[in-house]
Amino acid sequence: MSRPMRFTDLVNFFERMAHRTVANHKPSERTISKKEQLEALMDNYLEMEGTNNLYPLILLVCPDLDKQGRIYRIKHAKLAQLLSEGMLIQNRKDRDSARLHSYQTQEQEGQGNFSNVCFDILSKTPGRCALDGQGKKTIKDVNEFLDALGNAAKRKGGQGEEEQKALFKENMGMYTAKEWKWLCRIILREMKVGISEAVTLKALHPDATEFYGCNNNNMIKVCEELKDRNQRKSSSIVLDKAFVPMMCQRPKDMKDVEKMCAKGSIYIEKKMDGERLQIHKNGNAYKLYTRKSNDYTSLYKWIIDQIERKRLIKADKCILDAEIVGWWPGDEELHARYLPPTSLKTIGLMLGGNFKDANESGNMSISDISELSGERKEKCRLCLSVFDIVQVEDNSLQKQQLEKRLQTLDEVCKFEKHLFERTTQIVGNTVEDAFQAIYDIGAEEEGVVLKVPSSEYQVGGRNGAGWMKMKPDYITGANDTFDVVIMGGNYGQGAVRSGRVMQYIVGVIEKNKIAENPPKIFRSFCKVGTGLERQKHWE
Template sequence: MASNLSAMVTQTVASKVHFSELCGLLEKISKTQGNDKKKRILQAFVAKWRESHATIHTENDKTTDSFYPAMRLLLPHLEKERIAYGIKEHMFAKLLIEVLCLGKDSPDAQRLLNYKAPKTAKADVGDFASVVYFVLQNRCPSHGTLFIEEVNANLDAIATNNAAKKKDVVRKHIVKLITNMSALELKWLTRMIVKELKMGLSQASVLSVFHPDAEEFYNVNNNLEKVCRLMHDPNVRIHEIGISVFSPFTPMLGERASPDKVEKLMEGKPYIIETKFDGERMVLHKNDGDYKFFSRSGNEYTDTFGSNRYEGNLVPYIYNLFKSDVKNCILDGEMLQFHPETKTYATKAMNTDVKSASKEGFQPCLQVFDVMFYNDKVLTNLPLRERLGYLEKVFTPCEGRMMISQHREARTNQDCADALNEAIDGREEGIMVKNPDSVYRPNTRKGGWFKVKPEYVGGLMDELDVLVVGGYFGVGHRAGMMSHFLCAVALPTEDGNKPDIFYSFCKIGSGYSKKELQDFNAKLAEHWQVFDKKSPPTSIELAPGFKEKPDAWIEPSKSCIVQIKAAEIIDSERFRCGVTLRFPRVERFRDDKHWYECMTTTDIKELKEKSGGKLAGGYVELGDTEEPSKKKRKVVTRTVRPTLGEQFRAADTSNVQQVSKILEGREVCIINGPGGWNKQKLERKVVECGGTIVQNPDIKETYCVVVDRPVFRVSNMLKSNNYDIVSADWLLRCFDSNTLIPWCPGDMLSTKPSTQRLIQQEFDEHGDSYVEDTDPDCLKQIMANITVKPSDKLSNHDIAELEEKYFPDESPYGLFRTCKLYMDSNAVVGEASTHIKDSSLDFLTLELRYFGAEISTTLSPDLTHVMVDTRDTSRVPEIKLERRSRARKFHIVTEAWVRACMDEGGLVNERAYELCQLTN
């Protein structure tokens, strides 16, 4: 009897439902068309499970069984952190080959290893599970014998022993699963292990079938087992979000937006702007003296930052910042690395990871921007403006440790554009725009928060031209073709030579339509070659150890250039360049450029150094109604993806009428323009003046290329010296004067050899014309062009000799040229001092400089005079003591000596004005 009771206590639904039944359900759902029909099939399975659970619950009130054993198999991707098998397709293929004793070169082994390759897979190309089914269908029993509980137990054992690196134990459990399952079951088991189920139902649909509030509840705790256990009754609703201390949840997220849409999104009401920090989202939980830190995905990093005041690299510095009446709280913020000396934050371009040990010289700093829980009270249903009020009650900010993110109120689109421009200038990631009435909704992008970043605005980002050198086989709807590409940049060569070595730089897989991808694949199809790691191509260099190895490669001369955009350049060991791109995407495939015209490693290095890694190359401009004086670029909202980027699009000049002939017969290429004169506006004006516009300059035909800001599109043109590249300011001067103004050196960014020879005939090395009169503005530019080497600089004594030689009686302004003076206007000599209020020496300093004197801030060795204020001579003994120790003596004088020199028009003997008598 006792043994029967024990059996009842451990009895669960999962121990009674065959795994084959679950796999049959998944197969049926995957083959059914229509989301509602799929959900009805799953609904029937869940209802049957609940009926069985109710029966067991009646028999034994001690059961804790739930739908979790089945749910974890239906949504395996939600268990990535809780259950990590450490097995992906390639490793699983090798395990299957070993367990089935397949020859490594056998057709079936090759199918498993090269499941993405169309020629070897034979099943659904790119679907590893389908290939597994194809290989195992004649090697497995027709019916499986395992129950769901047994399958989960074996999967848990695989995860545990894989983490412990016990390969033999892992192999034993895999053998058990393979020998007790049908091919169909192994197909679905494979998808569960690699955590890509592909049954055609989304996570939201599966959770909604189980319980109407299941997705919302999962979003606030990230615990699938807890969802299944607490929400077993679909008739019991959760009306308040269950946020509690030390229970991780996915924080609220921001939706994409552009500056020209903010007013509409906010319905014309005021909104809040915050900086979007370039760190890691982190949620801090505090309960009395205990602390926990969770990332956006629910991963815990308490070991790094500290669980109490004695541990970690952050809590010991912030525990005393919390107000004394704060018992518990949950704070949302961004974890950054702060440099206390420079008062700057590290960026991802610096290859920093705030979740690990701090980079040398940096310390973790939490920028807090929201509070969700305060002294046992859930605040998520309060509007943002009220939550920000609570935030000030929680802690006292401390620079470099824990701070409240600064926010400001705004109302217009222009306010948003100005804030984004400030973020670009500050090399920030972007800005956050928030509705002050928004409540806190975990794991949603539709709650009234919007992120505005430079890469979301057309025309703001620098474009990079890179060469496709490798490809990766696609899966799903991209199966049968290359879906991702390895891109490279050229190693610089001698002038005029085509590059022959290319360094891997980045991997791209987004930004193009399916048709564009198909067309690109068709263009390169015959040139792909299988990548052999034993004999890699000599023209393409990958990172040591081939950390980013493509499935296939292509000879550079057979490939083509793609134009890409990205958020920033970051350090990376995966690519030969040592750097790569963050969030890269394709702008267009460049059929107009030769393969050898891609960027070089030098270009990438210069771009990273110039911008600190950030790739925002312009400013936002909201249109002609805004202030033209602000140097910004136009916002483009992309409802339909254009063939060309905004900066390459030509203006519509079909209705432009010619009004002058100053550019008649001349072909001009406009790259960009200054504030108030964008590319399209300049192009229309050129046509008005009789010129012709082209988008790609010709070496022989194009008169000039006009540039306001050099961008990487013209980097090769600048280096080649094959084009006359002129400043946009020259073109504007031509428009203002209605005259074709001859070029001067200050107008030129680059010149053709023939133009350079003409300029050398008419201008000197500093840009001063031999024949034209010079106006003040031109003279300023000429003087700015003159660079003086330190060795060429004249000392005051040199200048004095020249003045004496050439202007002996004409100018008094070199009167004190040979003097170097220290002005004793401080209360202490040589130490931190207090300045004498209203000291007469302050004004005297200006006079002395005006008449050529050199003023020293210290008692330097080459000093000639020390000037003392007669109202305070207390430091004279110290000064005289210092003078005694020197081989070269200096005079200690008062203002009277200076006045006597000015009266005489020359330096007078200091003896009569020397402070010989000491006074106290």
């Protein structure tokens, strides 16, 4: 009988992946992709455990795939405290505790990488953890420890924190320094081994990506249903069930835009600045889900009533992809306009909605529409901007080309301006057309989306799926500029960024009636961290 896979085996895999560079491998080894090595690990795990369920392994290999599972409520500062408790360090001023709490700023071995600092401390202080090579904990043991850590986080008051401290004290001596290094990364969800969600899903099964999206990121179900890579299994969007919508690729540079435009004619859509919403209609019943699968049916009940009363959807069953925005019709003094996305919940609640289906609560935030008061505020409405259809009656349209889906959308829906709109769309043929659309966007529009007419609807798809999002800040000269003052900064992480300020807090001068020279009051405005070359940061 084979032994269960030990956590040390997985740690050795992580170490190989983290240090896997061309310089470190022989030519014959370079052709073995991380996906192939991950497949081998998965096969080895199944054989050693005598099971056909990969879920316990995937929880550790790619924690980000566990969207609906463990929540530890642990960030770097709290983890530093828990590790100090586990090492029986009572004083935060202790050298090792201070190293953990100041992992970004203090010059030390592993600076900027919390897990590396933890490893350096434990490896140089024998007796605090298991000796190297003596790690005996299995994958099952690690998952039980992490489950207990997540369950403790659900406790109210200080009970949960005390339970987490007790767990660290109990387990500190059972794992090696290198194992603790990777436990830290798993808890913080900072794996840094180059194994993404996409790679993990592809290694699991050829159909895992689509199945994962269609089942609302339910990894447990994916592992239960897809157990044999050689047995293909189709999946499709299901009515009244939330799914991960198709996403937009963000261009890395203008070459990506040129590449898309070179394919021929493209659809250019104005992207409204609202909230992504999928509308499921099943007879007279409706379900509204956000991009993160929150059920907002009861919150946006007003617009459902309007659609049903005016019979704006002709089909008995369908699923639409749309953006919901706020709308104010204007008056003699203030012009009509779409409202910022922060006003949506306010308007929904004001129009009689609630959070019954969403299992959350919310309050009306008058500041979202502060310039509108009294009768003006009461005129605020919700508006759906529809841009795709993925099912009509019992027929899935996922595999149909976008051009055909849009024809079906026009046949199924009766659009009404400022209530149930068809997203504004033009046909472009060149990169210049795409750029011009960016320069022409209105204040209520976030940017434009370029779409290939032949693209299919890929659940959860993004890169290479046929949709590309462009915003003014992606293009030099298309965005606004501001004169600001640097007020502070945040240190970066990692081998290159650690010990250096990589994100700047900027502010503006507060104007006073009495001019002051120099000015005395500054107000923080935002944080910026991109746009500068590395050498500029160093300077």
